[in-house]
Amino acid sequence: MQTRVAAGTQTDWNGTHYEALLTPRETGGKFGAFASHAGPGDGPPRHRHPKSDEVFVILQGRLRFWRAGEASERTAGDIFYIPAGVEHAFVVVERARWIAILSPGGLESFFPTVAAQGLEIPRDLAEIKAIAAQFDMEITGPPLAVAGP
Numbered sequence: 001m002q003t004r005v006a007a008g009t010q011t012d013w014n015g016t017h018y019e020a021l022l023t024p025r026e027t028g029g030k031f032g033a034f035a036s037h038a039g040p041g042d043g044p045p046r047h048r049h050p051k052s053d054e055v056f057v058i059l060q061g062r063l064r065f066w067r068a069g070e071a072s073e074r075t076a077g078d079i080f081y082i083p084a085g086v087e088h089a090f091v092v093v094e095r096a097r098w099i100a101i102l103s104p105g106g107l108e109s110f111f112p113t114v115a116a117q118g119l120e121i122p123r124d125l126a127e128i129k130a131i132a133a134q135f136d137m138e139i140t141g142p143p144l145a146v147a148g149p
């Protein structure tokens, strides 16, 4: 069953803090947004959002992104766009805060859902993959290393 959280919901999961800022409830489904902060080495496995475009706004620190085979870094004040369907990942290089905006929204409810079930990477990868698919996320590969391609 899919949980749909309210704006303001805060979650700590897998080394990252998440706060839902905007949910499909407030935007007629068009947008969702969440703020995150995490330390060096944290970041999601390689994945794609089949339906959602995604924009990252970096507020603090440094993130290393990988998007469709190309790596680049973004720091405070930068923005990074990932079109729907394009594989991507990122890793925190220097303790960072960022906002992720997705259209259509929904991903902001993934984190409270997996955290509430006590799921952990890599132990529960199969279950996390299945839940991710319900939130328009296909996990396609391993996380990024801080240094590397």
Ligand SMILES: O=C(Oc1cc(O)cc(O)c1C(=O)O)c1ccc(O)c(O)c1
Pocket: 014, 016, 036, 043, 044, 045, 054, 100, 110, 121, 128, 137
């Ligand atoms: O979904 C996961 O991470 C994220 C995906 C995004 O498109 C934007 C984000 O800001 C994040 C994030 O983690 O902050 C994800 C999925 C699976 C997993 O094991 C993770 O650690 C993160």
